[in-house]
Amino acid sequence: MSWNSYLKGFEAYLKLERSLSLNTWLGYQADVNKLAVFVQDHFSLTSPIPVKQMHLQAFLKELHLLGISGKSQARIISGLRSFFAFLVEEENLSDNPALYLDLPKIERLLPDVLTVEEIDALLATIDLSKPEGHRNVAMIELLYGSGLRVSELVNVRLSKINWDMELIRITGKGDKERLVPMGTSSLRALANYLPQRTAAMPAKGQEDFLFLNRRGKQLSRVMVFLIIKEAAQNAGINKQVSPHSFRHSFATHLVENGADLRIVQELLGHESITTTEIYTHLSREFLRQTLEQFHPKSRD
Secondary structure (H helix, E strand, O other): OOHHHHHHHHHHHHHHHOOOOHHHHHHHHHHHHHHHHHHHHHHOOOOOOOOOHHHHHHHHHHHHHOOOOHHHHHHHHHHHHHHHHHHHHOOOOOOOOOOOOOOOOOOOOOOOOOOHHHHHHHHHOOOOOOOOHHHHHHHHHHHHHHOOOHHHHHOOEHHHEEOOOOEEEEEOHHHOEEEEEOOHHHHHHHHHHHHHHHHOOOOOOOOOEOOEOOOOOEOOHHHHHHHHHHHHHHOOOOOOOOHHHHHHHHHHHHHHOOOOHHHHHHHHOOOOHHHHOHHHHHHHHHHHHHHHHHOHHHHO
C-alpha cells in the first residue's frame, strides 16, 4: 500500500474515532504528507511501514535546517506520533517509531503585561457619548477583572450571570465550565451598559448574548481585537495589546500581590498548573525590576 492509502485511513481515524477539530486533523495530515515527501525523496520509501526512528530524525534535522520553529517541530512530532500510533492500532506496525523522538526545547516568550495605569489610560480614551462606549468599557473591565479569553467574552450569556452572587458561568476550552467572580469595576461597567444594550433591540436568536454589535447580533472576536487595538493606540501605549493582554495582566497582578497559584489556575480555567506557572516567572521579573529600581546598591 502507498502513503496515500494509509493517509486516507488516518484521516477517517482522526475524524471518526478521535473526533478532532478540522484544523487539527488537517494539520496532522499536512505534517505526515511532509514526511512522506521527504522519505520518498531521500530514502525512496514509498510506504510508511519501513520508516524507522533514524528516518524521522533525519526529517526533523531537515526541518531545523529550514528554520522551522521549535514549537512547530513539536506539533509535527505530535502529528507523527498519532499517525504511527494509528498504524500500530491497525496492526500494520508492531512499534511506533515516533514514540521516543526528542521534543525540541520551546522558548516561552513572556507576554506584554499592562500596568493598572495603562489599563486606566486605555479605558479613558473610550468615548462614552457613543452608543457603543459603555459596551466597550464593560468588555475591557470584564476581560481584566475576570481574566476571560476573548472567545469566552463574546459567548457570555445573560442567563449565565448570577447578579446576586456576582458570578458568571463561563464555558472555556474543551466545553469545560467554571464559575468566575466579577469585581466592583466590572459590575459598575455592566450596570452602565445594560440599559443601552436593551435599547439596541437584540436580533432574533441573539437575545441572550451579553455583548452585541450595532445590528443587535453577537459581537465577534475580530471586532473585540479592533476595538482594543484602537483604544491602545489612542492611549499611546507602545506595546502589543490584544484581548489576551488583559488576561495576562489579570493573572500577573494577582500573583504579584500574593495570590495562591492554584486559585489563579482555577480562575483562568487552566487544566494544568504548569500553564499557570508562567506567571511566577513574570512575578520574579517584576521583583527583579523593583529591586534594581529601588535598591541603592543596584543603581551603583
